[in-house]
Amino acid sequence: MSGRSLIAALAVIWGTAGWAEDIGDAARGEEIFGLCSGCHEVGRGAENGIGPHLNGIFGRRAASVGDGYHYSDSLRRAGADGLEWHLRTLDAYIENPKALVSGTRMSFDGLEDAGERADLLAYLRRFSDNPRDIPEADPTARKREVDLPEAVLAMVGDPEYGEYLSSECLTCHQSDGNDDGIPSITNWPAEDFVVAMHAYKRKLRPHPVMQMMAGRLSDEEIAALAAYFETIN
Amino acid sequence: MTLNRRAFIGTGAAAAVALSAPMVRAANHGKPKVVVIGGGAGGATAARYIAKDSAGEIEVTLVEPTRAYYTCFFSNLYIGGFRELSSIGHSYGTLATEYGINVVHDWAVGVDNDAKTVTLAGGAVLPYDRLILSPGIDFIEDSVPGWSLASQNKMPHAYKAGSQTELLKAQVEAMPEGGLFAMVAPPNPYRCPPGPYERVSMVAHLLKEINPTAKILIADPKPKFSKMALFQEGWQKHYGGMIDWLGPDFGGGNVSVNPDEMTVDIDGAVEKVDACNVIPAQKAGRICEMAGVMDGNWAPVVPHTMQSRMDENIHVLGDATNQGDMPKSGYSANSQAKVAAMAVRGALLDTKVFPAKFSNTCWSLIETDDGVKVGASYQATDEKIAKVDGFISQTGEDSALRKATYNESLGWYAGITEDMFG
Numbered sequence: 301m302s303g304r305s306l307i308a309a310l311a312v313i314w315g316t317a318g319w320a321e322d323i324g325d326a327a328r329g330e331e332i333f334g335l336c337s338g339c340h341e342v343g344r345g346a347e348n349g350i351g352p353h354l355n356g357i358f359g360r361r362a363a364s365v366g367d368g369y370h371y372s373d374s375l376r377r378a379g380a381d382g383l384e385w386h387l388r389t390l391d392a393y394i395e396n397p398k399a400l401v402s403g404t405r406m407s408f409d410g411l412e413d414a415g416e417r418a419d420l421l422a423y424l425r426r427f428s429d430n431p432r433d434i435p436e437a438d439p440t441a442r443k444r445e446v447d448l449p450e451a452v453l454a455m456v457g458d459p460e461y462g463e464y465l466s467s468e469c470l471t472c473h474q475s476d477g478n479d480d481g482i483p484s485i486t487n488w489p490a491e492d493f494v495v496a497m498h499a500y501k502r503k504l505r506p507h508p509v510m511q512m513m514a515g516r517l518s519d520e521e522i523a524a525l526a527a528y529f530e531t532i533n
Numbered sequence: 534m535t536l537n538r539r540a541f542i543g544t545g546a547a548a549a550v551a552l553s554a555p556m557v558r559a560a561n562h563g564k565p566k567v568v569v570i571g572g573g574a575g576g577a578t579a580a581r582y583i584a585k586d587s588a589g590e591i592e593v594t595l596v597e598p599t600r601a602y603y604t605c606f607f608s609n610l611y612i613g614g615f616r617e618l619s620s621i622g623h624s625y626g627t628l629a630t631e632y633g634i635n636v637v638h639d640w641a642v643g644v645d646n647d648a649k650t651v652t653l654a655g656g657a658v659l660p661y662d663r664l665i666l667s668p669g670i671d672f673i674e675d676s677v678p679g680w681s682l683a684s685q686n687k688m689p690h691a692y693k694a695g696s697q698t699e700l701l702k703a704q705v706e707a708m709p710e711g712g713l714f715a716m717v718a719p720p721n722p723y724r725c726p727p728g729p730y731e732r733v734s735m736v737a738h739l740l741k742e743i744n745p746t747a748k749i750l751i752a753d754p755k756p757k758f759s760k761m762a763l764f765q766e767g768w769q770k771h772y773g774g775m776i777d778w779l780g781p782d783f784g785g786g787n788v789s790v791n792p793d794e795m796t797v798d799i800d801g802a803v804e805k806v807d808a809c810n811v812i813p814a815q816k817a818g819r820i821c822e823m824a825g826v827m828d829g830n831w832a833p834v835v836p837h838t839m840q841s842r843m844d845e846n847i848h849v850l851g852d853a854t855n856q857g858d859m860p861k862s863g864y865s866a867n868s869q870a871k872v873a874a875m876a877v878r879g880a881l882l883d884t885k886v887f888p889a890k891f892s893n894t895c896w897s898l899i900e901t902d903d904g905v906k907v908g909a910s911y912q913a914t915d916e917k918i919a920k921v922d923g924f925i926s927q928t929g930e931d932s933a934l935r936k937a938t939y940n941e942s943l944g945w946y947a948g949i950t951e952d953m954f955g
């Protein structure tokens with residue numbers, strides 16, 4: 301587990317500094333959108349390209365753009381499970397797409413800088429429904445502030461414990477990697493796994509079974525699972 | 534890092550090989566011996582995990598009468614026409630060849646708790662250091678007046694999957710146009726799956742296709758049942774008018790049957806029926822009585838290890854147990870089996886034993902692509918297996934979510950059967 305990427309990933313989940321009522325600087329966001337525009341269109345006349353158009357993205361169910369756009373199985377499953385695009389979920393997705401949707405085809409490494417993400421989202425928010433600034437509306441939703449103790453990041457898990465815990469995964473996830481109906485968890489980088497577990501634990505990812513399973517795992521237990529997955533690298 | 538099947542299965546073996554010599558090993562009988570009775574979700578999983586994780590250091594014998602095992606879960610889907618019977622049948626070949634488990638197809642007919650031996654109907658006597666009982670359920674005699682095992686071919690229970698399930702489906706298919714199907718539902722606690730209410734949904738689905746004017750009557754001693762709101766919403770939506778549910782307020786708890794006449798008496802009103810599914814009250818499988826681990830109808834267990842409260846050398850799993858809050862499902866038995874397997878290895882090989890964790894999810898199919906689920910996580914307390922957290926599908930969910938839920942159940946079926954049978 302690389303410490304830096306774990307910290308970056310967890311920062312998304314626990315939140316960082318408090319957010320202002322406004323999302324960010326939309327003008328800067330327009331420049332940053334240059335990173336996205338190779339695949340995504342937004343604004344008047346935007347159409348699906350390599351990626352789906354982004355008009356009306358705020359409040360939209362994941363994988364719900366029509367016009368024959370073909371999503372990955374993973375994103376369609378997340379949408380069916382109830383994933384909706386709001387500030388919190390979009391921020392997590394742009395920060396590390398695979399943390400939120402493991403099998404996404406969006407070929408983007410992620411924007412590490414929270415400020416840049418905020419600016420980009422401020423720009424994209426212009427192309428979703430108004431009014432935008434009432435307290436309960438998407439753009440002004442506050443992120444939760446939770447301090448992540450250093451100890452959690454430094455935690456080294458017990459791989460034997462992780463092996464026992466992993467047996468619970470195999471009641472549903474097939475050990476041969478088949479992914480009909482339930483996603484495969486084989487051949488998965490350990491850190492993606494840990495980030496995904498925290499995303500379920502924090503209810504960023506929508507699936508109720510996984511929210512329950514991850515929700516009762518302590519930080520030590522997630523570390524133990526990660527340690528076990530490392531041993532079978 | 535990669536997590537492939539071989540690595541996943543192989544790691545436990547490698548870890549166990551590295552262990553120092555087992556602490557607990559009687560000098561005169563070689564490797565420690567575990568006998569598992571019952572090859573369902575509890576027994577097959579326990580046998581497989583003990584064999585896999587001890588890498589040959591424990592001799593595992595699995596006693597199961599049938600060579601072809603049909604899972605109770607998804608047997609209702611066969612009735613509805615969503616699965617072939619063969620697709621829910623499994624053999625024990627992989628457990629024998631890949632995991633070195635000694636699979637014996639015979640009935641266990643006796644347990645000597647002091648000598649620690651199991652006697653089989655064929656005469657063999659199997660010594661054990663730990664015995665795991667996972668026999669499932671038997672029926673309580675006379676719980677439905679007029680019905681006995683002798684009448685199971687006229688009014689099938691279909692509560693052990695296989696020929697009984699085939700028979701029930703054939704009888705539904707043979708109903709005259711506009712005929713009546715009755716179900717005598719069981720009192721709590723009962724094995725589920727095969728859930729009675731999913732079964733009604735599947736019978737309704739079949740009748741809607743082949744006999745749409747037929748009716749379904751459920752006589753139920755319980756005032757409410759699991760996922761009741763979801764089923765009632767689904768029945769109204771898909772099968773409006775076909776299904777009548779009579780709870781105890783309408784005499785559903787005062788039922789007798791006459792299999793020869795094909796009649797059902799509900800609180801004094803006699804109905805002529807064309808097919809009838811009687812699901813009697815249940816108790817632990819008979820071997821639990823022979824082993825002296827019963828208290829009332831079920832076998833009480835220590836939640837941390839699934840050990841019998843009567844005999845510390847015996848672990849009991851699944852439907853047969855009285856453990857607390859978990860339902861009597863295959864998923865529960867599979868979950869309990871992993872806790873027991875860890876405890877048995879710990880006792881016999883001195884491997885680490887971690888805090889027990891349990892979980893359960895039960896999916897049900899109401900109509901094509903209309904799946905629902907309920908589930909919970911549990912922890913071991915000294916008193917019982919106690920529910921920690923849970924979830925249930927909501928009424929009014931959209932069709933995409935219901936379809937995803939059904940697809941998920943297909944994935945789960947493949948996952949758990951691979952986890953049981955290798």
